[in-house]
Amino acid sequence: MADQATILRMQGITKDFSGVRALDDVSLEVARGEVHAICGENGAGKSTLMKVLSGVYPHGTYTGTIELNGAEATFSDINASEAAGIVIIHQELALNPLASIAENIFLGNERAARGVINWDRTTIEAAALLAKVGLNENPSTKVYEIGVGKQQLVEIAKAMAKDVSLLILDEPTAALNDEDSDHLLDLIAGMRDHGITCILISHKLREVRRIADRVTVIRDGHTIETIDMSSPDATEARIIKAMVGRELNNLFPPHQPTIGEEKFRVEDWTAHHPADPSRVVVDHASFSVRAGEIVGFAGLMGAGRTELAMSLFGRLYGTGISGRVYKDGEEITTATVDDAVAHGIAYVTEDRKRYGLNLIASVTTNISAVALSRFARWGVIDRNREYLSAEDYRRDMNIKTPSVSEVVGRLSGGNQQKVVLSKWLVSGPDVLILDEPTRGIDVGAKYEIYGLINALADQGKAVVMISSELPELLGMCDRIYTISEGAVTGELPRAEATQENLMYLMTMGKEAQR
Amino acid sequence: MTTQTGSTPATGSAPAAGNRRLATDLRQYGILAALVVIIGLFEVLTGGRLLMPGNVNNLIQQNSYVLILAIGMVMVIIAGHIDLSVGSAVAMIGAVAALAMSEWHLPWWLAVIVSLLVGAVVGAWQGFWVALMGIPAFIVTLAGMLLFRGLTLIFLHGGTIGGLPNEFVAIGAGWLPSWLGKVGRVDVLTLVLGLLACAALVALQLVARAGRRRLDLPVEGAASFWVKIALAVVAIMAVCWQLANYSGTPIILIILAVLVVAYSFLLNRTVFGRHVYAMGGNLFAAVMSGVKTSRVNFAIFVNMGVLAALAGVVSTARAGSAVASAGQNYELDAIAAVFIGGAAVQGGVGTVTGAVIGGLVMGVLNMGLSILSVDAAWQMAIKGLVLLLAVAFDLINKRRGGR
Numbered sequence: 058m059a060d061q062a063t064i065l066r067m068q069g070i071t072k073d074f075s076g077v078r079a080l081d082d083v084s085l086e087v088a089r090g091e092v093h094a095i096c097g098e099n100g101a102g103k104s105t106l107m108k109v110l111s112g113v114y115p116h117g118t119y120t121g122t123i124e125l126n127g128a129e130a131t132f133s134d135i136n137a138s139e140a141a142g143i144v145i146i147h148q149e150l151a152l153n154p155l156a157s158i159a160e161n162i163f164l165g166n167e168r169a170a171r172g173v174i175n176w177d178r179t180t181i182e183a184a185a186l187l188a189k190v191g192l193n194e195n196p197s198t199k200v201y202e203i204g205v206g207k208q209q210l211v212e213i214a215k216a217m218a219k220d221v222s223l224l225i226l227d228e229p230t231a232a233l234n235d236e237d238s239d240h241l242l243d244l245i246a247g248m249r250d251h252g253i254t255c256i257l258i259s260h261k262l263r264e265v266r267r268i269a270d271r272v273t274v275i276r277d278g279h280t281i282e283t284i285d286m287s288s289p290d291a292t293e294a295r296i297i298k299a300m301v302g303r304e305l306n307n308l309f310p311p312h313q314p315t316i317g318e319e320k321f322r323v324e325d326w327t328a329h330h331p332a333d334p335s336r337v338v339v340d341h342a343s344f345s346v347r348a349g350e351i352v353g354f355a356g357l358m359g360a361g362r363t364e365l366a367m368s369l370f371g372r373l374y375g376t377g378i379s380g381r382v383y384k385d386g387e388e389i390t391t392a393t394v395d396d397a398v399a400h401g402i403a404y405v406t407e408d409r410k411r412y413g414l415n416l417i418a419s420v421t422t423n424i425s426a427v428a429l430s431r432f433a434r435w436g437v438i439d440r441n442r443e444y445l446s447a448e449d450y451r452r453d454m455n456i457k458t459p460s461v462s463e464v465v466g467r468l469s470g471g472n473q474q475k476v477v478l479s480k481w482l483v484s485g486p487d488v489l490i491l492d493e494p495t496r497g498i499d500v501g502a503k504y505e506i507y508g509l510i511n512a513l514a515d516q517g518k519a520v521v522m523i524s525s526e527l528p529e530l531l532g533m534c535d536r537i538y539t540i541s542e543g544a545v546t547g548e549l550p551r552a553e554a555t556q557e558n559l560m561y562l563m564t565m566g567k568e569a570q571r
Numbered sequence: 572m573t574t575q576t577g578s579t580p581a582t583g584s585a586p587a588a589g590n591r592r593l594a595t596d597l598r599q600y601g602i603l604a605a606l607v608v609i610i611g612l613f614e615v616l617t618g619g620r621l622l623m624p625g626n627v628n629n630l631i632q633q634n635s636y637v638l639i640l641a642i643g644m645v646m647v648i649i650a651g652h653i654d655l656s657v658g659s660a661v662a663m664i665g666a667v668a669a670l671a672m673s674e675w676h677l678p679w680w681l682a683v684i685v686s687l688l689v690g691a692v693v694g695a696w697q698g699f700w701v702a703l704m705g706i707p708a709f710i711v712t713l714a715g716m717l718l719f720r721g722l723t724l725i726f727l728h729g730g731t732i733g734g735l736p737n738e739f740v741a742i743g744a745g746w747l748p749s750w751l752g753k754v755g756r757v758d759v760l761t762l763v764l765g766l767l768a769c770a771a772l773v774a775l776q777l778v779a780r781a782g783r784r785r786l787d788l789p790v791e792g793a794a795s796f797w798v799k800i801a802l803a804v805v806a807i808m809a810v811c812w813q814l815a816n817y818s819g820t821p822i823i824l825i826i827l828a829v830l831v832v833a834y835s836f837l838l839n840r841t842v843f844g845r846h847v848y849a850m851g852g853n854l855f856a857a858v859m860s861g862v863k864t865s866r867v868n869f870a871i872f873v874n875m876g877v878l879a880a881l882a883g884v885v886s887t888a889r890a891g892s893a894v895a896s897a898g899q900n901y902e903l904d905a906i907a908a909v910f911i912g913g914a915a916v917q918g919g920v921g922t923v924t925g926a927v928i929g930g931l932v933m934g935v936l937n938m939g940l941s942i943l944s945v946d947a948a949w950q951m952a953i954k955g956l957v958l959l960l961a962v963a964f965d966l967i968n969k970r971r972g973g974r
Binding site: 270371373393394395398404406411412413414415416417418422425427429430433436437438440441444480 | 782786841843856858919920
């Protein structure tokens with residue numbers, strides 16, 4: 058009996074991985090034309106559920122039933138689910154940067170006759186799809202020439218080229234700035250006009266609240282509840298409670314700072330783009346941090362926050378760098394990573410998988426990587442001491458891993474982040490620069506990381522925290538700098554900072570200064 | 572600063588961790604098991620001829636230069652590079668060594684030192700382009716392969732230099748003298764050296780075990796610990812017994828043993844070794860952790876050059892003369908040995924012992940097939956398939972383990 062209002066009904070889905078139950082009797086019902094959000098902590102089973110739905114785990118490797126448009130669907134692989142109109146857009150974009158937008162849109166789905174591509178048709182149809190997603194770019198532009206936000210739109214155009222009826226978006230705004238996010242969210246909200254139903258996987262409850270019609274919360278492989286967002290009690294607090302199974306009265310742990318002397322000061326820091334030395338990326342930036350203080354850096358994506366940090370830390374970024382750095386009132390040089398580490402500076406990268414960790418090595422090896430010489434004499438490593446130190450950090454940081462010999466790539470995002478933090482703490486820094494320390498990790502792990510950051514500040518360390526999430530900065534920092542187009546455009550103590558005035562300085566900053 | 576749940580995951584999932592450790596152990600010992608199976612297979616097929624004393628001796632002497640090259644190559648590959656030039660470098664340095672003795676009339680030991688220095692220069696040349704100029708090693712060493720082969724031809728004027736001193740020839744084809752005499756036909760020194768090696772192995776293992784126990788670290792179960800040691804001792808003594816029944820201890824075996832121990836130590840226990848693995852595992856993360864990548868890369872290539880020079884000395888000594896065609900395809904044998912030994916194509920994974928075992932797998936195949944009078948063309952084809960299957964097996968295993 059076909060039910061026109063329901064496009065997808067998954068019932069009693071159970072999936073085991075060699076004895077570990079990832080999904081246990083999960084059910085999901087998605088109404089035609091709605092935006093249906095799926096929320097849950099990392100490891101709750103969201104991705105597994107979507108892989109079951111899209112045929113990555115073929116029919117027969119799970120129990121339970123999938124009904125699509127009222128008929129039972131038994132996908133043998135991802136091609137079968139795409140033929141049925143289901144398309145997933147993953148968090149990591151799968152575009153070929155060297156190919157054009159049009160080529161990417163029709164990759165694997167070419168506009169061709171007998172294997173010969175019809176380029177006119179390709180270009181015309183690509184242009185039409187770009188208009189639909191509101192992307193004003195020439196279809197022949199190479200993908201590497203456009204920003205991440207626009208690339209995300211190309212992904213959606215690609216999905217629409219496949220006659221998608223059910224579009225699954227996995228953390229679509231994870232790498233986008235607020236402006237691009239807004240545009241994308243508007244686009245998703247308007248998908249039903251194109252006859253497309255969306256499933257949105259997101260950690261950002263603000264987004265969910267804004268565009269989702271209904272939210273299904275999954276926790277530990279179980280469906281907890283489906284919340285209708287139009288009902289009056291559908292608050293963020295309720296979703297969080299369902300996700301973590303406990304009341305999070307405070308998203309941020311309480312903290313009473315003890316602020317001491319000035320620890321770290323940067324004056325007139327300037328850096329240029331490595332490929333284009335005429336372009337100023339960091340523009341005469343000056344700031345300071347005191348012992349025990351947590352200082353935030355707010356700025357939109359591309360404002361130069363990471364570039365500022367990386368050019369300071371061993372000149373890992375940029376050319377034509379100038380400026381002065383002071384530690385405890387004395388001028389120091391940080392021209393190499395070794396210099397920076399020797400002066401007690403640590404930089405925890407925003408991209409832990411790419412820059413932070415050796416994913417195929419053990420927890421122990423990763424934790425000792427920066428300060429290996431502490432465990433070595435005459436260049437020979439004392440592996441027992443190394444192991445004991447890793448054990449200490451596992452306990453202190455509450456890294457959830459079967460053992461410290463486990464390969465880091467197998468840990469969850471939150472635990473990987475704790476490993477990156479530990480790795481830098483071994484070097485005994487007193488100035489910590491944390492770049493997006495909670496990116497892509499779940500609510501519970503975030504809370505733990507916040508607690509760790511507070512504890513580090515209480516030990517008298519100076520903490521610089523770079524974040525895209527304004528509530529996080531407002532909840533954690535004693536003082537917040539704003540940065541825009543590479544320049545520091547404002548400085549606000551916590552008491553005076555609000556999302557509105559920060560955003561003003563982040564977007565209007567340079568003009569406001571003049 | 573911590574929550575109270577710290578100890579639960581560790582104790583809660585102890586059996587899972589045990590299973591996983593068993594799985595990695597199996598993967599690690601898989602290649603060793605493959606070697607044992609291949610030896611057993613050929614021992615049966617050849618009617619017991621494979622492991623006769625003379626053949627055991629030849630297995631070591633014939634494969635020594637590939638094993639030496641594999642030891643250097645495994646570091647190159649772990650760091651994420653490749654070196655295609657080692658075969659040509661072997662030929663060129665063999666020519667230099669022969670020239671040094673026959674034209675410049677240097678004593679043999681000085682010729683060896685000059686050869687190793689030339690090897691270091693070869694490595695520094697390639698290291699300069701790879702580490703400092705950032706040219707991919709594939710291109711640099713492909714160029715080196717042509718360059719050094721051409722120089723070999725120039726040095727030798729297309730001919731052969733023979734008549735090398737006996738002391739030099741002994742490096743590749745000689746044995747330690749029977750200082751301790753013989754009992755019947757059995758060389759006592761070889762057995763004593765074998766016993767010393769076993770004693771050293773047991774002592775080192777026991778010291779490491781005691782150290783871990785003192786610090787309350789997890790130690791391996793006593794049964795598996797002693798079984799492993801017993802197997803190793805039996806293997807060492809069996810090889811020594813066969814060698815003692817032939818001509819005694821090949822000089823090259825001593826060199827190889829020192830290299831295996833030294834380079835295993837270098838890779839596993841030193842900061843330098845850790846940096847090699849870190850660069851292969853994630854180059855960006857290594858840079859951001861303060862690893863001086865160009866310095867490490869440079870050192871890796873200089874080291875490869877010196878080991879290629881040693882292989883050149885050994886192969887020239889064994890051949891008794893320097894010829895322009897020496898070292899042909901050695902780079903491919905060394906690379907195959909490293910990959911059969913479990914190294915990853917993307918870098919970051921590999922061991923010295925794995926590479927040596929991989930080299931022995933190839934060596935046993937060669938010898939077994941030769942004893943069976945299998946055509947050389949078929950030998951080559953079979954070796955190709957073995958390389959493919961070994962790597963495929965490893966990847967499939969990893970994929971399953973990665974779930």
